[in-house]
Amino acid sequence: MSGLLIAAPSSGSGKTTITLGLLRALRNRGVAIAPGKAGPDYIDPAFHAAASGTPCLNFDAWAMRPELISANAALHRSGDRILVIEAMMGLFDGAADGKGTAADLAAMLRLSVVLVVDASRMSHSVAPLVSGFAGFRADVRIAGVILNKVGSERHETMLRQALDAIRMPVIAVIRSDKTLALPERHLGLVQAGEHQGLEAFIEHAAKAVSAECNFEFLLRIARQGLNVPSAANIHRLAPLGSRIAVARDIAFAFSYEHMLLGWRRRGATISFFSPLADEAPAADADAIYLPGGYPELHAGEIAGAQNFRRGMIEAAGRGTRIYGECGGYMVLGEGLIDAGGARHDMLGLLPLVTSYEERSRHLGYRRVQPVDGALFDHAMTAHEYHYSTVVREGEADRLFYVSDALDIDLGKAGLRRGQIAGSYMHLIDLAGATA
Secondary structure: OOEEEEEOOOOOOOHHHHHHHHHHHHHHOOOOEEEEEEOOOOOHHHHHHHHHOOOOEEEOOOOOOHHHHHHHHHHHOOOOOEEEEEOOOOOOOOOOOOOOOHHHHHHHHOOEEEEEEEOOOOOOOHHHHHHHHHOOOOOOOEEEEEEEEEOOHHHHHHHHHHHHHOOOOEEEEEEOOOOOOOOEEOOEEOOHHHOOOHHHHHHHHHHHHHHOEOHHHHHHHHOOOOOOOOOOOOOOOOOOOOEEEEEOOOOOOEOOHHHHHHHHHOOOEEEEEOOOOOOOOOOOOOEEEEOEOOHHHOHHHHHHOHHHHHHHHHHHHOOOEEEEEOHHHHHHOOEEEOOOOOEEEOOOOOOEEEEOOOOOOEEEEEEEEEHHHOOOOOOEEEEEEEOOEEEEEOOOEEEEEEEEOOOOEEEEEEEEEOOEEEEOOEEEEEOOOOO
16 A cells, blocks of 8 residues: 555644645645545545645544445555545544554554654654654554754754664654644634635645655655555445435535545435525435534524525425434524524424533544434444534434443434434444444
């Protein structure tokens, strides 16, 4: 498998910015690349797609079956493209049960690891840090280091001397630069679609990465992976229908590309519509998917989108299967209370009122089992991450039995009325990856 995993000792080391710069720098050099993101993140992949010009897939060693990971990797890098995956958190950080680390993913796909080190507050101590990471697991190969936030030539010399002593190659050196930072909000980075200067930022990051980067060595280690058996026609999550209308704009941006890929491979056709542009779903759709996003930031616009509302209610009246996930679930409800306490009318298709004024963080991997086999026919893995709370629920069937990564029973979640359903869970794969 030709590819690299861009990892770090911890979050906040700068690996996202460096990954974006590296993807653009390789693209500018004519290198065919396939971007990836480890874990369940649904924000960073849009940045990777912007930097590389190619859709970004998630690779999740906790929530995905190994056969799905290898199949998607093989499909994604068709045409001999180099797979460049950004890790999540620290290299050896995983779920609450300790599984599903970026290191597990590197071992599974036989990828060389490039370790990004924030060197702003260290010099010779970089050697024991990197040495410890390099020797921690025999099946994980750290092939080189990118030194980030280096203050001066003297600082760089000390860092290089320390790493020379442990025979660890330095692939690139990135100078301290306060402009190499992306704005954030409560669920992570401000979305790529909202970043007005994104193209200039990515080019600036590419220039910073390229200033002192050994691209020849980087490409050589990327091509040192071993063959990983894979089969493209594996069992995947069943599509919601044969013609699926998917909401997509900055309020509904958290759909996983691997999910849409899987639906297409199982014969479904997918169309997109924008609720914020007051667009209705395709009239011939037999299923509608409202993914997560930031409806709480656009609640007034959603409430006033009459074509969207009319199209959704008419679809519900026709018996169209409708599924809402996290933010999409909130929009299927009767009302959404924003951070200022104002209540906005939502679609009213489920008896649910949610609030962003009353904030409480919910975060973690989940295992979900459909109640009575409704809407879905398999146990699945999922991820939950939101700050909104449920203010009121009315009479409706529950959708899922839920447990967390430690197999602690979290009870039932989600609501269903006939063919209309939703929950806070972001579905990822069929269950079985962590068995």
